[in-house]
Amino acid sequence: MNARVPGVPACAVLIALAVGVLVVPGSGPARAGSHIDAPSAMLDPEINGGDLYAFTSPEAPDTVTFITTYQSLRLPVDGVMPPSTFATKARYDLNIDTRGTGTPDLTYRWTFRDEGERKFFSVLSGRVDSLSSPNLKFKQRYTLEELRPGKPSKVLVEDGIAAPSRSGAAGMPDYTKLREQAVLSLPGGIKTYAGQAADAFFNDAREMAMLKSGVEVPLPFSPLLGTNVTAMAIQVPKKALALGGDPKRNPVLGSWATAARETLDVTRGATSGDQRAEPRYAQVSRMGHVILNEALAPDNYLTPPGLARGLVMGVPGGIADQYNTWKPADDARNEHLLKMITQLKSPPMIHALHPGLARPPGNPRKDMYELLMTGLSSKARCPVGDGTDCPIKRDLNSQLLNADADPSKFTPAEMLRLNMSTPVTGNPRKGGFLDGDPQGFPNGRRLTDDPTHVLVRVAMGEPALTQNASLFGFTLATAPPTRLEASFPYLAVPHGVI
Structure with missing residues (x-):
């Protein structure tokens, strides 16, 4: 798998309505998330949160699966444009609270690094049949850590390879095989996946419009047909999640996902006469009930009054931006x-x-x-x-x-x-x-x-x-916009042009 596991050898066409979003397939990335909300996050799509899912795994009911998605509304480009990527010099955290204190009792943290260069037309140099293929000229590797308060960090995955952006039938004739190679089984019954996937966000824009403003769009539609996301998924035994390791006595957990960008603080670690620059991380994205910021923030994109301003600008630094911090x-x-x-x-x-x-x-x-x-x-x-x-x-x-x-x-x-x-x-x-x-x-x-x-x-x-x-009684969104897989990581393989 080319991963070290400790202990184990084009331009999107976006029509923004005052109360909904429709995306028409095109040939490039859309600078937006499934939540047309916070202006700052929309300008930084790698950390722009899309969705958070948490559910008992249907085929493994002694486990829970968490899925976080970013870079929503990414359209299939099949290698013509730069690949969909996770942010480097950043942290993606999945936080779990079992005591109800609003602070994490457990965090799973992904950090990514690039291997190769992000260039047009140079992701592949030939047919890619595996994640270790020399023809895969750009890939992202990741580290996955388990963090518990008062305990040392535990590295679960070191140098795992994220599934690459789909790059057409000629370059990647069997993308499902690449997806399977990107799923890692870890000690303790944990599975993890990072990479591109089809967006499964289940939503009728008519009902989103009702929730947001009370005024319906004329026709129901699902705004995410044919779009892709970057995703991190992890499947964890319930005993590892529950308070005291006892899911029968303590069955409830709360979760939220955050992304944090590295900044520079020259005062941290400074000693007398010797300032040392150490990185710190500023939270720039938050997902809990992910509809909340998009539908209820008073000053995000697509929010009347101030129709033109809401459509075009949002309110930088407003409540929608603040929510992410x-x-x-x-x-x-x-x-x-x-x-x-x-x-x-x-x-x-x-x-x-x-x-x-x-x-x-x-x-x-x-x-x-x-x-x-x-x-x-x-x-x-x-x-x-x-x-x-x-x-x-x-x-x-x-x-x-x-x-x-x-x-x-x-x-x-x-x-x-x-x-x-x-x-x-x-x-x-x-x-x-x-x-x-x-x-x-x-x-x-x-x-x-x-x-x-x-x-x-x-x-x-x-x-x-x-x-x-x-x-x-009138809806076209009766199921997720893509066919789901029957087993982990459940998300469908990304859409492709051909």
């Missing part, structure tokens, strides 16, 4: 974030345009706070409005359900929460828990879940109100 431990005190979550503007507009619907709850929205900040639990408290108990009385996916977690230290924070004890269903429903499928979103997020659909329904008052079915 925030840390979950501070969320409960973050007035900007709390306003995004609890002061919804779209439900009254949706109701006004559909007067036959039941009137949605008024602000502040305790149900949205519970879903996004505490997880669903009868023990959860929602300190907004009258400050009483949270309204969705279901014990589903809050760290408050972990027997060994200290409830006095529980800190509400925006993260994707998963109850690992929920059995895998043979009939996944895109509406998750609202459709009687407790394994679905917001209980983690599977590749077949539609989180936008769920959030619109909750915004309109579900599960307390159930008279809104007429809003969702």
Whole structure:
């Protein structure tokens, strides 16, 4: 595999609507993510987060699979343009919180380095049948570390090779073989993958428009057909993830992904008269409930009022940019974030345009706070409005359900929460828990879940109100925009031109 495992020998055509995004296949990279949100991240696509998934692995139910994607809306170019790459001099972290404190109890960290040069027309010099082929003139190698507070870093993979960008049938006649070679099986039952993949983001732009502004686009469509992403996936035994190594007593974990760019701080490590320049890392991307920043930030791309400004510029340095620097431990005190979550503007507009619907709850929205900040639990408290108990009385996916977690230290924070004890269903429903499928979103997020659909329904008052079915009878997004694989890493191989 050409990896050392310790212990084991063209231009995108982008039509941006005020409340949705459509991408028409073309011949080059689009400088944007699946979340048309934070201006700074959109100008740095290698760290522009797309999606975070966390779910019990269907074919290995004693494990959990996490997938993070970046560089969304990347169009197939088959070797003509520079390859899709991960950032170097950067850190990609998957953070896991089992105690509900808003701080990681476990982090998986990927760092990448280039081997060869990123040039037009020079990625290949001939047919590539394996990741070790001399004809593969550019590749990226990565290190994967496991970090736990108070313990030394544990290197899981050193010099792993990321699956390269797909480069046409002539140069890469069997890309599936290259994908298989990029999947590494590690000691302790861990599997990992890094490389390009087809984007599986399940979303109807009509419903995104409803969530964002309350005004629907005329036709439903999936905005990501035919596009690719860079992806990191890891499959980990539940015992390695759970608090105290006991997934039965402590089945719930929270996760979020961050990317950090290397900066230079000449004061760190400085001694008297001898300044030494040491690198430090600044967080520049964050993903939890990844729809949050795109749909609810007040000043990102595609946000009325100020239509022209919202379409063209976004607001550099505004809330959408700031979100990417925030840390979950501070969320409960973050007035900007709390306003995004609890002061919804779209439900009254949706109701006004559909007067036959039941009137949605008024602000502040305790149900949205519970879903996004505490997880669903009868023990959860929602300190907004009258400050009483949270309204969705279901014990589903809050760290408050972990027997060994200290409830006095529980800190509400925006993260994707998963109850690992929920059995895998043979009939996944895109509406998750609202459709009687407790394994679905917001209980983690599977590749077949539609989180936008769920959030619109909750915004309109579900599960307390159930008279809104007429809003969702017209959709073309009934499944992920690409065929999924049956086993790890589940994502489909990247789209190609030929």
